[in-house]
Amino acid sequence: MSYFQRHVFFCCNQREAPENCCNEHAAIDHFNYAKERVKALGLAGKGKVRINRAGCLDRCESGPVLVVYPEAVWYTYVDRSDIDEIVERHLLKGEIVERLAI
Amino acid sequence: MSYFQRHVFFCCNQREAPENCCNEHAAIDHFNYAKERVKALGLAGKGKVRINRAGCLDRCESGPVLVVYPEAVWYTYVDRSDIDEIVERHLLKGEIVERLAI
Numbered sequence: 001m002s003y004f005q006r007h008v009f010f011c012c013n014q015r016e017a018p019e020n021c022c023n024e025h026a027a028i029d030h031f032n033y034a035k036e037r038v039k040a041l042g043l044a045g046k047g048k049v050r051i052n053r054a055g056c057l058d059r060c061e062s063g064p065v066l067v068v069y070p071e072a073v074w075y076t077y078v079d080r081s082d083i084d085e086i087v088e089r090h091l092l093k094g095e096i097v098e099r100l101a102i
Numbered sequence: 103m104s105y106f107q108r109h110v111f112f113c114c115n116q117r118e119a120p121e122n123c124c125n126e127h128a129a130i131d132h133f134n135y136a137k138e139r140v141k142a143l144g145l146a147g148k149g150k151v152r153i154n155r156a157g158c159l160d161r162c163e164s165g166p167v168l169v170v171y172p173e174a175v176w177y178t179y180v181d182r183s184d185i186d187e188i189v190e191r192h193l194l195k196g197e198i199v200e201r202l203a204i
Contacts (some may be wrong), residue, residue: 004174047162052159054155059105
């Protein structure tokens with residue numbers, strides 16, 4: 001079994017303007033929000049969920065992106081309600097949120 | 103199939119002394135070295151291998167650490183020869199390097 005049941009990586013890369021990058025889409029804010037939500041739901045920790053920041057995940061054209069392992073499901077998101085849906089459906093129940101999957 | 107066949111995350115976190123942290127063990131240097139080696143072997147890119155830096159992976163007591171997904175295999179390392187072994191055995195051939203696994 002994985003050390004974490006689900007390990008989530010947010011691309012938080014910052015490139016120089018005018019290049020597109022995840023952090024131009026408030027990636028760090030959404031990372032922090034996801035971390036708070038997972039903690040509030042009691043999902044954080046060993047054997048459960050870990051929310052991590054990461055350097056460039058090399059999918060800039062689809063950004064902002066995050067990836068959930070070990071399922072290797074990639075998502076994009078626009079706002080906090082998208083993060084809520086990923087947390088409450090995928091991280092809590094194991095359902096893939098098809099409308100945000102890339 | 104995964105966007106990347108294997109996605110490797112190096113914990114590159116820096117905590118304040120005297121706390122132990124991966125970056126006190128030259129994590130960023132080893133991350134850069136792994137990235138170079140993977141590129142040199144033609145393993146880098148979509149459908150192949152991605153080497154990423156990450157924030158704290160929350161396994162400080164076992165640090166320095168890296169994790170390979172989707173297999174969810176965790177490793178520690180001491181020097182470049184350990185990174186060579188992980189790259190040449192796990193990333194290239196799919197073998198787990200038991201002596202470095204945690």
